[in-house]
Amino acid sequence: MMKYLLLSLLLFVAVQTQATLIKGTVSNQKGERLPFATVMIKGTTNGVTTNADGVYHLEVAAGSYTIVCQYMGYKKVEKAVQATGAEVQADFVLEPVSLQIREVVIKSGGEDPAYAIIRQAIKKRSFYQQQVKKYTVDTYMKLQAKMRKMPKKVFGQKIDTEDVGVDSTGKGIFGLSESVTRVSYEAPNTKLDVISSRQSGGGLGFSIPATISFYDNNVEAITSQLGPRGFISPISENAIFYYKYRLEGSFMDDGKLVNKIKVIPRRKYEPLFAGHIFITEDDWRIHSTDLMLTKEYQLELLDTLVIRQTHVPVTPEVWRTKDQVVYLALKMFGFDVVGNSVQVYSNYNLHPVFPKGFFNKVIMKYEKDAAQRGLQYWDSIRPVPLEADEARDFKVKDSIAQARRDSSRSRYHLDSLRKKPQPVKLDDVVLNGWGHTWYFRRDTTIQAHRFNMRSLIRGLSYNTVEGVSMVIEPSVTFSLPNRRVLTWTNNVRYGFNNTHLNAYTGLRLFGNNEDGFGSRNVWTLEGGKKVQQFNRENPIGPIMNSLYTLLLKENYMKLYEIWFTRAQFSRNFQNAMHLSAEVNYESRIPVENTTDFVVFKDARKTFTPNHPQELAALPFEREQVLTVSGMLRYQPGQRFIEYPRYKQAIGSKYPTFTLQYTKGFIDGDFDKWKFSVRDDMNFKLLGALQYNLSAGGFFNNKSVSIPDLQHFNGNQTFYNIKYVNSFQLAPYYQYSTSAGFYAAANVEHHFNGLLTNKIPLFNRLKWNLVAGSNAFYVNRANNYVEVFAGLENIFKVIRVDVVAGYQSQADTRIGVRVGFGGILGSAFRFE
Template identity: 60%
Template structure:
């Protein structure tokens, strides 16, 4: 350790009890505040950062120190200070650096001297990327978002500005948090974060994960991958010269080092690139600081702008690390105007921590048991960045309001208020929007509620050729039980006006949080029974709405149904590591159904409705039968990482695929069951982010029947076909295949669904598509049973259309039919990718 650092270290150790605050204001010569300037004790990384108003404060033990103030584009200023037990004020007025243009020999072709500097920095990039094998440091993180404007309505619904935490003009802080963490790192990619303290205004965990933005990486992740899954190309990446132009703005001296200010300019729009400035030191060619900007012209999503500012300082004579990092962002979408920032102040670097052998495990983030119990005096003593006036007010007001709500949560007055101000149920709600009523009650730990709800009757109307017009009545009672338990009672009443069949059944779902060997998981029990209507394929490959459209408008009845009296019992255990165990048994007394109506909106004598029996399986009879079926399934993802809270762990994800295995048994003879079969299935699936090269997704299944002595159509292996224009069940369907043509009881089958999302890799070079940010997606779906029963389709399409839609063109090669070409529309892209298939398998 450097001698100066040792002196400071021992001074701080022996004078800890006499720490005194030094505070002040950092401005330029015109007294204009310099936000987020860096202040630190010379010879150490102990320091702070000024806030947006240029104010700083620093807790320093008694002694004599030299404080260094540094701001990008200004000359570094040092001041000596003698610390006693009296609070001191020390202001800094910084002067702009005196930029000088180097005398250089201009090469033929007029190459700017910045290119030679960048080439030298690129050669040293990998060395600095791996220079430090391991280290620890402290990181103070402050995050804040505030709204500057809010629309009066959003999607036709009037917004309550008070509930949003803003004033009548639509302005106010909507998120504010701060935390102090300890970061442990070890090559190549081991990270562990210890959250020592954290708070969020109004309560909550806040944001405590350090935003590591390493410009020595070839591919830079800017905060989170959702802003751009491809990442961004660093200005000193191995191939950076292909993407950037550079210009040397000048040089200046800093502690005897020559620092080059280089302007970074993207060569082309619509590539994932930065613009701005990077400062590189002469001779050792390391990053001194950076001020870089991302915009929507360079594949930034969601936000309009994101600016990254970093200051690097020496930890010792050889190593520099990031001292301060400020990320500012702005968003203007749908009438909302929001700005925010995240300030990271790194300090107390230790480059020789000597970690124990098993220090790095599957826990990447751990919250101290008292992380949220710190008093205001604690925060005032450790906070390196002074809060701004609006932040002080936001913490005070929202924390006081939250405390008052907690204090009153047990009062009868609060209970009466909740009951009184509940939105009244209108008669019209039962027909369209749905009705909901909460029943509030009190326990020792606070106020809770049961909820009774029902979906709107008009929205629950359906139509099919078997039942005709269908009325579904779906109430639900949700009971909040003690000890993290919930009971749902879900009755269903269904009446078909054409076949005059009344079906009624009920599910009871009990969910309980439980511990096994001090590991928290969730148990879910489902008990159901009654008389219902089911699709032959229990994966429900076509939704009622799709079927209604095709039936009424196009005279094509794809949904195939049967009736059944049933009883089911299912148990699911979600383990702490996100593994799932599923056990279930189901008994069905199955009855065939026939078409009873041929009503359509548009008459078409050239078309006839198909029978309700799957026409592809016309040679396989379906008569009344009974089936007792048991199922055992397990899925897991090895290598899970965890966030550890004081009372539980939360699975964070893994770089490995998800594996699953299922065994299904048709039990013969019990309760008259005709079923007699054994079926197995193994699957593996994964999403692989290849950064600049896009995202690759796949799902592979293997399975078959070990025994098929008696298998009725509902128990066949069905492949999820799709004969409509709409598809959303990607990676689990075949976009042009008929629904039941390839159903089988073969001893072996294999399926593969793969798709690659280019995320702008190719379309960013195509005019108009690059401006619209419509991205290419391509892939293939296939299954194989035998030489006479196989199918493969290839597709290519565009996604992120209006951030929501996806359109594919597919060619399907079918062993039992001619080649087909088709188009499918679904959801895909920034927001569309969040939409999931709603047609879930029946319990």
């Protein structure tokens, strides 16, 4: 009898605790579905959000609930629901709020009543910004990126729709991920614990919630790349100088009066929002937002970015963000892309207790099984139902990925890979480079050795020592056991005019990376004969030197030949410290000019000797020099993302420090040191500052040859890319020294639209001002200062500087330099 009573009791408890699925749609009175509406359990912050089709799913335990549905611009609706285990259908039909227009008489020269509300909100801004000292919250985030149109080629390169992840017409979802992250905050620290994460096709998805706070004076919209200066909040300290406001009406929400205020930028080309902000009466807090950024208001890369937020009370005194939806649109280079990010916040705890040491250098940590959650888990926790095409995308791409993983273990797959080598085409040999892959099986996986060859065109150059020079660089990468990698590189160079053949080879072994991302040992051994510049930092590249030599009869590149052997060990540590040690033997051979061929002859000009003319008093003869050197680079305060198998450093607010030391032996007898500090600092509205400060010299300079001098990277061409590491108008070798001490500074400030956004034409083009100075000091006779101002972000990639250079023993120089700079400038480089 007792047995049956216990079974009956267990059955009763199971029925009573069985979860109930409440599902439905949210639409307006016209039958139009309302996307991303908020559906919550009354009296809590637990709830869900409708998807783009206005569909929601809410799972609750058995009991009686009042379900609240709200959507910006519509009246809040409540429904009583009895959850008994069976599925419950609860559809919501919302009607627009009836905006009450206040009877306020605006006298001549008066202002809209919205300004009084905004001033009150500004007064309360810092209070609400700092109101909550600590909390935890669970955040669900779904990201979707969809291609509406895609070109067949970009910059002459054919695009494979399969690689992008869209259909044969170039349309469809190409990016889809979802994650659940617990956010823990205790001023001023934040820590993210990723409970689960996945992306369509397998692997970890994007899991960093981009919570946007309009209580901040300066708002970062997702990432600084979209606006390096940030964007001014409509209730920032000085917002009234940037915005106009109009009160469009008020409505009641749970007994509280809410004001709908239109936000209007006063001027174009400032980093400003447009749209609506909803402010509650009396307590003057943000109720919700519907704000937009466009290219006219300093939005970069994207055409539009819309941010919609709903705030709800966690307690009567504290309101927090319940959901945030970000829409984006982009048309560039023939691509037409739209996307959205949906974030739903739940389980706020305003009084958490954090153990000692909880906040540390790891600011984001993935649970070990974060990427291993099954479909049943995701269906049970997802607060935003997948749209039909999203569910299809997950199913199809996950299946394809699994099939590929299964196939990769099969003999058939291995054989098919071996039977389908990529054919070598003439244009690849000449223009693009080519290679071959050998597939093989190791344990249960298929791995590969790869052969690569640079294109012939990239190996062609011209200089006055070799004439036409051809470089061939074949390399082979070997996949070794335990995730180690060995690369075998070769360099064969032939000068057609001096008929010198130079060749060297090298091996580089990369450790197994078992103790963390980037934390590995690297051993390098190479030797042979090669040609190199006297300044090993290569201040002028082969392309620019070839152009100047052939077209303008200026041979700036100065070379010598060496037989050499070099051994190096380096290690990257998990704390982002980098350590290296090197032994290098060189048998140096001077070389001379062997050709004076130019395309455009100019009798007024003659080529300078290959020996740097600025160092004519310092002889360079055959010599043997052995150097032993070490380098330590460290950036303190590193923060990390901890993945299940490794850590990844993500930067620090502190600068990077580098210490170098070199000792010379045999024909060389010197001790050389250098200490440098480098940093990038973003001051948001005031722009960004970059600097590189260094000091160094020779403790001992008994015998220092030209290659071992301290060289300052000069530049005598119109083109420069070594910003914050060069002197734009300085001759290449005029200031080279073996002095006991020198100091150098490179500083530049990127205004990022701070001044040019007020100048007609420039503000439309988004050409930004950059200015700075480069200087070094050795002694009274050897010093140099230059100042420059220029424009960058021209066509998103070009930078043009006007430079004035001053040296105490020479006349002031004026010049123009062109390089790459701007939002996309770093992606373009050629030397």
